[in-house]
Amino acid sequence: MRWVRDYKPEPEKGRLFRRALIITLAGNIVLAVTKAIAARLSGSAALFADAANSVSDVAYSVMMVLGLWMAQRPPDIGHPQGHSRFEPLVGLMVTFSMAFAGYEAARNSIERFVVGGETIQMGLPVFVLLFAAAVKAGMFGSIRSIAKKVDSPTLSTTAADNLSDVLTSAAAFVGILGSSLWPVLDPIAGIVVAVWIFRAVYNAGKENLKFLTGAGASEETRQQIVEVAEKVPGVLRVHHMMTDYVGPKLVIELHVNMDGAMTLSEAHLVSDEITRRLQELPDVDRAYVHIEPDGWEDEKP
Structure with missing residues (x-):
């Protein structure tokens, strides 16, 4: 009598998952550190918001590593249907991390908006945002390609998050440029970034709850x-x-x-x-x- 479901190892799929995890984790760590330093030096609320978003991406990356590792484990007597539910469970935990990052970004931006904002000097913030947009665009292309090959909804969501980050960096870039004409444009851009984060939180939470609660097909x-x-x-x-x-x-x-x-x-x-x-x-x-x-x-x- 068979006590667990049939399982066939897929070495190529595992290799592609590892590549995606390395790209995601390494890219997000580099961007989080770079943006945090630049936000500290420049005082930009928009850049601070974008840095908070990148910190949440690092947490997401670490959780994703653990979740996908657990999800790829073969069925055993304790989990005869396999461990695939660990993937959306970790995704839901990451959603809370993203929500906290959105809160921090919104709080900082609103405080700066109330006091009238300040002019952000061109230079380091602009360079960092352009660098971040280029890195995220490259990550989006790479992760999306891998997601299609392994048919992973988690990696597809990660690719979409990378594309969203390109847009949030663009919003922060506009805020910094506009701060020389109207100082409150910088915190306004920070609020826009926070809204993007909360939008991602809603979509991620909705998707992962569907997977965890046994929802049916469309x-x-x-x-x-x-x-x-x-x-x-x-x-x-x-x-x-x-x-x-x-x-x-x-x-x-x-x-x-x-x-x-x-x-x-x-x-x-x-x-x-x-x-x-x-x-x-x-x-x-x-x-x-x-x-x-x-x-x-x-x-x-």
Whole structure:
């Protein structure tokens, strides 16, 4: 008797995950240190807000390393379905870290806005922001490419966060440039950066809660699952389906009707083909197929 789900190691996938983690962690540490020093020297509220965002990115990176390491561990008797739920759990913890960074950025910017702001000298802040935007743009391209190869929603979210950081750096850049004409533009830009952080917090929290609470697939995905299954030769129709997220991937329970005159071996081959095709869908981890003869439907809900 098998007590845990089937598991096949994927060395290439593990290698790509490690590369993404190194890029993310190293890039965010460099940017956090650089921005913090520049914000301290220049006194820019916008740059301080951007530095707070980078500090939260470092925390996110560390959590992501731990979460993906746990999520990639094979199933065991304690976690027979695997450890994939560790990924969104860590993502939710990171969301709280991001929220604190947003609070700090907003608090600092509002305090400076109340006192009228101050003119920020050109030079170091501008150079740092342009450097940060260039680094984040490079990280976005690299992580997005890896995310597509390994089909990881966590890395896709990380890539999107990197793109968002390019935009927040641009907002801080505009604030520093405008502070020479109107000093409060710098703290206003800092508030804009804080808003971007809170927006990322909302999206990340919503996504990770969906994965943790066993939410079902979207209507579009459900229709796609039915279409894939019903195209398998031998399947007459799908009459019952349940989907839920176990971590960032879907588990499917499918009840299909077949010709009752099929042999057990023939029906088993059809069942295996359904499973194989469904597992080729990007959001699907595994599928369990229940076979029923035509004209008989399970009365269970």
